[in-house]
Amino acid sequence: MMRRVSAILAAPFVLLGLAVAAVAATTPGMSLFGDLKYAPDFKNFDYVNPDAPKGGTMRLFSIGTFDTLNPFVVKGVPAAGIGQIFDTLTVASEDEPGSEYGLVAERIELAPDKLSVLYTLRKEARFHDGTQMTPEDVIWTFETLRAKGAPSYRSYYGDVTKVEKEGERGVRFLFKSAENRELPQILGQMPVLSKAYWSGRDFEKTTLDPPLGSGPYKIESLDPGRSITYRRVPDYWAADLPVMKGRFNVDTIRYDYYRDATIALEAFKAGQFDIKLENSSKDWATGYDSPALRAGLIKKEEIPNGLPSGMQGFAYNLRRPLFQDPRVREALAYAFDFEWSNKNLFYSAYKRTRSYFDNSELAATGVPQGEELKILEKYRGQIPDQVFTTEYDPPKYDGSGNIRDGIRAALKLLKDAGWTFKGEKLVNDETGQPFEFEILLDNPQFERIVLPFAKNLERMGITARVRTVDPAQYQKRMETFDYDMAV
Known part of the structure; x- marks a missing residue:
């Protein structure tokens, strides 16, 4: 598969x-x-x-x-x-x-x-x-x-x-x-x-x-x-x-x-x-x-x-205070350059995942309508307003590795969420804590995909440590929510 x-x-x-x-x-x-x-x-x-x-x-x-x-x-x-x-x-x-x-x-x-x-x-x-x-x-x-x-x-x-x-x-x-x-x-x-x-x-x-x-x-x-x-x-x-x-x-x-x-x-x-x-x-x-x-x-x-095709991606552990703000989660998505990875690592063989139910009639397209809108209306005010007005579209680049516009957009979101640069590190305005987290993997083959993502995060002042563990340890840490971000 x-x-x-x-x-x-x-x-x-x-x-x-x-x-x-x-x-x-x-x-x-x-x-x-x-x-x-x-x-x-x-x-x-x-x-x-x-x-x-x-x-x-x-x-x-x-x-x-x-x-x-x-x-x-x-x-x-x-x-x-x-x-x-x-x-x-x-x-x-x-x-x-x-x-x-x-x-x-x-x-x-x-x-x-x-x-x-x-x-x-x-x-x-x-x-x-x-x-x-x-x-x-x-x-x-x-x-x-x-x-x-x-x-x-x-x-x-x-x-x-x-x-x-x-x-x-x-x-x-x-x-x-x-x-x-x-x-x-x-x-x-x-x-x-x-x-x-x-x-x-x-x-x-x-x-x-x-x-x-x-x-x-x-x-x-x-x-x-x-x-x-x-x-x-x-x-x-x-x-x-x-x-x-x-x-x-x-x-x-x-x-x-x-x-x-x-x-x-x-x-x-x-x-x-x-x-x-x-x-x-x-x-x-x-x-x-x-x-x-x-x-x-x-x-x-x-x-x-x-x-x-299902979904595979970077999963945030929302139990971590670091990821509570949706603006932070949205900002980090700008650091993943799918087009560069697809071109340089995958020989342009892949398509971007846009849904949890990709490649099926259950995948959401466009803005909510009909029965879907009726369900979501019950939660208006509890979920982001853009759910009702804008189709989900992940950040997209030209495959050259130049993501300056994306980094600029990410830093604005992070600033609005209370994060600013101190030297070369992004720190929290209230606590002074640097923006650091770990990305958990269960397969070393994913490292070549995740390391460029971590490098782009570094350009945003964020330290992302990539850690690969054996499948048994990975499963245990997932079950006990002992992770920051996981693939």
């Missing part, structure tokens, strides 16, 4: 409603955003070829190593592609946002008060050993993931108060409140694990024993830490379901591991694996020049990204 960097001053406003189809066997699924695209009697997703031939081998790659085939717990590094051996209650369609359709679940019923959801399992749902998937398996999976799985599961399922069997094939989840409208979908994404298989096994330990699955692939072989090969299940129970028809056509999928991205790129150019999704603009622009490319043995293709 391509990552984007921006300085954002915006606020998200979205109303999410969960639409669930009727409770009959024709129930196709559920959507966060109104009606489902696919009718109850749909035959297959539009983006698949239902008559695609089966066969062949696909060679893929991964970076680093792996030491477990249990991807659900904290311990260990799970093997690439391991999710292909497990089926879930529902699956997402790739050509509509926020929609899920039944896989293991045949029917989905959301209670009128939205305080519970009932999943009815398909009679034909089977594990790879031929045993039937049961409500007991679903309940055991839920309780085990919440009690022994990665911490994210406890967060995901925190609003579930109870899970119980209903009828012969039903599982009902009861909720604390109706506020979390995405919760039924989150539960639908839960894998279904075999209670019988895991009985007598330690779920919390790492393991290299292939676990019992139910998905379109089984583990065929592995070389621990170096490679893993999956084989398509010829009698896969869900192969002819509308949500699976025309998918998972390759007989064998092999992942080989490489120490780092540089070695992986060289291996790809040497023909060691078949497909490489590139997320480095530098490598895309310069790294693939090779005899194989010139001979037509490698095909480079840029595929338009039709998915919402």
Whole structure:
């Protein structure tokens, strides 16, 4: 996934409603955003070829190593592609946002008060050993993931108060409140694990024993830490379901591991694996020049990204008094020269993030109108007046590195906010404290992006220290709000 960097001053406003189809066997699924695209009697997703031939081998790659085939717990590094051996209650369609359709679940019923959801399992749902998937398996999976799985599961399922069997094939989840409208979908994404298989096994330990699955692939072989090969299940129970028809056509999928991205790129150019999704603009622009490319043995293709891109940017910790004044936050945004970074660091491959919901119909454009304006009117006087009159537009430069006009505008904002120069440092008029803060990173690759930003801040008399920590420490500091600014 391509990552984007921006300085954002915006606020998200979205109303999410969960639409669930009727409770009959024709129930196709559920959507966060109104009606489902696919009718109850749909035959297959539009983006698949239902008559695609089966066969062949696909060679893929991964970076680093792996030491477990249990991807659900904290311990260990799970093997690439391991999710292909497990089926879930529902699956997402790739050509509509926020929609899920039944896989293991045949029917989905959301209670009128939205305080519970009932999943009815398909009679034909089977594990790879031929045993039937049961409500007991679903309940055991839920309780085990919440009690022994990665911490994210406890967060995901925190609003579930109870899970119980209903009828012969039903599982009902009861909720604390109706506020979390995405919760039924989150539960639908839960894998279904075999209670019988895991009985007598330690779920919390790492393991290299292939676990019992139910998905379109089984583990065929592995070389621990170096490679893993999956084989398509010829009698896969869900192969002819509308949500699976025309998918998972390759007989064998092999992942080989490489120490780092540089070695992986060289291996790809040497023909060691078949497909490489590139997320480095530098490598895309310069790294693939090779005899194989010139001979037509490698095909480079840029595929338009039709998915919402989300937001990545500089996040202020508003618990810090330093950032309480919105004029200060607006001023600091002038120091980020996106155009220079895009030209010199990213080979002009990126577009500026302008919304928390970029590249989607939910991204705000223009000034508020209609229902959006109606919502915002309730907060007039509590939010900046320009929200109602001016479209958000981040500072823009010509890419030359000359941002004097931006610095001039920033210094005026800072002066109005009570900051003036003393020597070469910007200090607070009331306290005399210099303007200093730390920018927290979890990846050293971001340093080349953030350091020019810090250099521009220095021209404004501001000291910004860039600190890179490991992901675990980063996560802890974010959770405890122990940071000034973070990317």
